[in-house]
Amino acid sequence: MASSDSATAPAPRLRGFGAFLRSQMRNIAPFLTLIVLSAFFAIASPSFATLDNVGNILTQVSVTGIIAVGLTFVILCAEIDLSVASIANVTGIAVAYFTLQESYVNIANVPMPGWAAILLALALCALLGLVNALGLTVIGIPSFIMTLAMMQIAAGISALLVRGQIAYKVPPLISTLGSGAIGGVPWIVIVAAVMLLGGHLVLTYTRFGRYIYMVGGNREAAEFSGLNVKLILGSVMVISAVCSGIGGMLGVAHFGSAQQNEFDTYLLDSIAAVVVGGTSLFGGRGGIGNTIVGLFVLGVLNNGLDHVNIDSFLKILIRGLILLAALIINVYAQRLRERTTD
Amino acid sequence: MSQGRSPILELNQITKAFGGVEALRGVDFALYAGEIHGLVGENGAGKSTLMKIIAGVHPEFSGRFMLDGKETRFRSTRDAHAAGIAMVHQELSVAPDLTVAENVFLGNQPTNRLGLVQWRRMARDAGEQLGRFGIDVDPMSRLGDLPIGLQQLIEIARVLFSGARIVILDEPTSALSPPEVERLFATLRRLRDEGTGIVFISHFIEDILRVSDTVTVFRNGRKVAETAAAETTKGALIEAMIGRGGDALEHSYTDDLQLAPSNGGRVVLKVDQLSLGRSLRDVSFEARSGEVLGIYGFMGCGQQELSRILFGKLRPDGGTIVVDGRARKLRSTAAARRAGVALVPESRRDMLFHQEPVYKNISISVLERISALLLKPARERAIAMRQVEQLQIRPPVVGLDLGMLSGGNQQKVALAKWLTYPPRLLVLCEPTRGMDVGAKNDVINIVRDLRAKGLAIIVLSTEPETVLSLADRILVLKRGAVVREFANEAVSKDRLLEAA
Incomplete structure (x- = not known):
């Protein structure tokens, strides 16, 4: 009786180990990728698995990591922000624009005290994020298109501020956080770690974080639950822009200069970090933990390819292929998950 | 011929x-x-x-x-x-x-x-x-x-x-x-x-x-x-x-059912001259505390639009909505919730989070009250557990993903979600559609309990049985207009169909 019942009953399925693995695929696959890549480069190159190089990798992923914090919020809501790199760039340029440059720098800059320059730069990126937010929620422009426009707008403001020139000076605080170190640990790594941790705490332990997962998981249901969906979506767009702005300011100090198109590669890198880490492009699944794994996958890959002798032009192709593989896993994991719970 | x-x-x-x-x-x-x-x-x-x-x-x-x-x-x-x-x-x-x-x-x-x-x-x-x-x-x-x-x-x-x-x-x-x-x-x-x-x-x-x-x-x-x-x-x-004599197992509502006289409860909702395009025309009615108002009509009669307007998801072209004596604009679902209105739509898929555990589905409506900034998962689970026990949701495991529950139990979760945040007015669309007899009876009993607690309840359905089994007073909606009200009189399935 019991056995024939369990065979025909459409009642809740029992979850075996296989079902557990399938539901956790989006977390397991990126972690395995990281281990395999690390093992591969450690064997292929003696200079890869050294303490110095681990420090290098951490420093290399820091700016991407700071930008990826905000982007994780956006992607968890099933939206996208294509303007992150441009906003990072314009914020970095703005903080330099408001700092007194050397006389040989041919920019009509507006010198201000360091704190004022930082606040103005932060206000600028928050404002651009607010424009994204209003376009998305009030006017109803899809985030993909809205932030595509913002990408151009921010690049345009950058161009007007520097007019093809290069600025070097930034306020001392930014300079320290971007290129200084304390006890041998670069400040930029500490800032990235603190922001990632902060993002994780917000997403996991606050009401706002819960709402983000709910809006991403089922937007219709969130609205039928009486959540202010537009406010939540708007907030994540502003958070994303501010994270990008901080990444941009520290990046400028880290690179030692502020110029047009400096951050172009960071758009793909930050989206890749979030998605490779396993956060669902359909929203509601994933988190900062995934983003950290994704950051390391990208960091190990970029760094490792420099350690093994490889055609530098081939690197670009390899990165593209890795991203494609991650996207396939992302979509596939979503389907597996839906099959187990629905 | x-x-x-x-x-x-x-x-x-x-x-x-x-x-x-x-x-x-x-x-x-x-x-x-x-x-x-x-x-x-x-x-x-x-x-x-x-x-x-x-x-x-x-x-x-x-x-x-x-x-x-x-x-x-x-x-x-x-x-x-x-x-x-x-x-x-x-x-x-x-x-x-x-x-x-x-x-x-x-x-x-x-x-x-x-x-x-x-x-x-x-x-x-x-x-x-x-x-x-x-x-x-x-x-x-x-x-x-x-x-x-x-x-x-x-x-x-x-x-x-x-x-x-x-x-x-x-x-x-x-x-x-x-x-x-x-x-x-x-x-x-x-x-x-x-x-x-x-x-x-x-x-x-x-x-x-x-x-x-x-x-x-x-x-x-x-x-x-x-x-x-x-x-x-x-x-x-x-x-x-x-069909007479009824080949169905359930009450077939072919005989007259006497609706009780008004309980004289306080008016919780007053809708006046509500209109929306071609869907609703000059709809006016009241819902009282401790009363279930049934709204019956065929598919496309404007029920769905009416329920969405009451929950702030649609904006009417004209008319006024008064909740608890205060005129409300209901610009968003968040505003409707704060005004004390709750809606359970006809599709469970639209209101529940299938990939999230049961307790998160239930607690979402009270989160604002129990946590200012930080979540209190233990408290959420306790609140959810109380609802699960009261409504006899099976299996009684609040950590289970909602998608693992049967349809009838999911419908109970949909109700439980609003019971933790007692609204003034509960709007239920097709509350028993697609449920077996046992689950239907459970839902009917839950609704009666809520009525006894003094909620104003509106049940909208295209199935006459649903309305007849729950309502104290019945409005018939036809092509967007209220064409008949049954109150304090005998009603049957024939008469409902006749009016629609």
Whole structure:
């Protein structure tokens, strides 16, 4: 009786180990990728698995990591922000624009005290994020298109501020956080770690974080639950822009200069970090933990390819292929998950 | 009138099952050229299933299918189309982003020798066809920009003028205004006189009686009556649809049910002159504390729009909403929730998070109250557990993903979600649809408990049984207007159907 019942009953399925693995695929696959890549480069190159190089990798992923914090919020809501790199760039340029440059720098800059320059730069990126937010929620422009426009707008403001020139000076605080170190640990790594941790705490332990997962998981249901969906979506767009702005300011100090198109590669890198880490492009699944794994996958890959002798032009192709593989896993994991719970 | 001629379409002993449930049992059906054949029956009686078999939507069935006296089997809707059979489905199936002319000629655009579409000819012909139907629109305008009723008329026109010999219309009038219905009927009569065989399905029995030559009644997958329209009445048809003596296990509500007099509870909701496009017209009513107000009407009568307006998801064109004595604009669902309104929509998929655990689904409505900034998972689980025990949700595990629960238990979670945040007004859309008898009774008991606690409850349903089993007072909504109120008097399924 019991056995024939369990065979025909459409009642809740029992979850075996296989079902557990399938539901956790989006977390397991990126972690395995990281281990395999690390093992591969450690064997292929003696200079890869050294303490110095681990420090290098951490420093290399820091700016991407700071930008990826905000982007994780956006992607968890099933939206996208294509303007992150441009906003990072314009914020970095703005903080330099408001700092007194050397006389040989041919920019009509507006010198201000360091704190004022930082606040103005932060206000600028928050404002651009607010424009994204209003376009998305009030006017109803899809985030993909809205932030595509913002990408151009921010690049345009950058161009007007520097007019093809290069600025070097930034306020001392930014300079320290971007290129200084304390006890041998670069400040930029500490800032990235603190922001990632902060993002994780917000997403996991606050009401706002819960709402983000709910809006991403089922937007219709969130609205039928009486959540202010537009406010939540708007907030994540502003958070994303501010994270990008901080990444941009520290990046400028880290690179030692502020110029047009400096951050172009960071758009793909930050989206890749979030998605490779396993956060669902359909929203509601994933988190900062995934983003950290994704950051390391990208960091190990970029760094490792420099350690093994490889055609530098081939690197670009390899990165593209890795991203494609991650996207396939992302979509596939979503389907597996839906099959187990629905 | 059709005696002595052979039917163009004849079906014998048609049986069709969906996963073990028989939707049609041994049905005979015949359609003659130059005849309008009306079909009536309750939801799920088998009308639409039979028509989908005729239109080639369901190629798998048992029984004999004769077209022009020859046995035929359609493998797809294409086959049916090629044989001259066309159907207008209940759900609007148009391409809103294409022009009116493209919709009229969908899949059949006039082309020149190079295979290029002849736009000018298409626009001219579409204009002429629609003109014959009394529709005056620019054939090159985007279809989606037109009102829903007009879109439906254009879809019907497309099918009627496709040259089909057999035309099936499934609930074509639900979104149409009275003059549009008149125009449709005039066209149907003309096509009939030209020799087309027409099948007309509708919940509006007056419409069926006015336009049909023959009427067939379905009940529980069987054909229970076939009669000339001139020789029957609305009452007789309703009786045949419902059936006396009741073969159902449940209370069939065929006998009179005495509604209690008003309990004199405080007025929680007062709606005045609410209107929304063609969906709602001057709807006014009150809901009282400790009372269940039932709102009954056919699909498309405006119930769904009404429930969305009350929960701030739709903005009405006009009218006022007063909750607890305060006029409310209800600009968003968040505003409606704060005003004390809660809604359980007809689709559980729309209001629950299937990939999240049960407790998160339940606690979402109280999160604002129990946590200012940080979440309190232990408290959430405790609150959810209390609801799970009270509503006897199975299995009683609040950490389980919602998607693992059965439909009836999910519906209870949908209710539990609002019970943790006691609203002033609870709006329930189709609260027992698709549930088995046990789960239905559970939900009915939960609603009665809530009423006893003093909530004002509105139950909206297209199923008379649902409204009759729950309501203390009943409004009948028809084409967006309140046409009848049953209060402190006897009511039965017949009377409800009669009023709608």
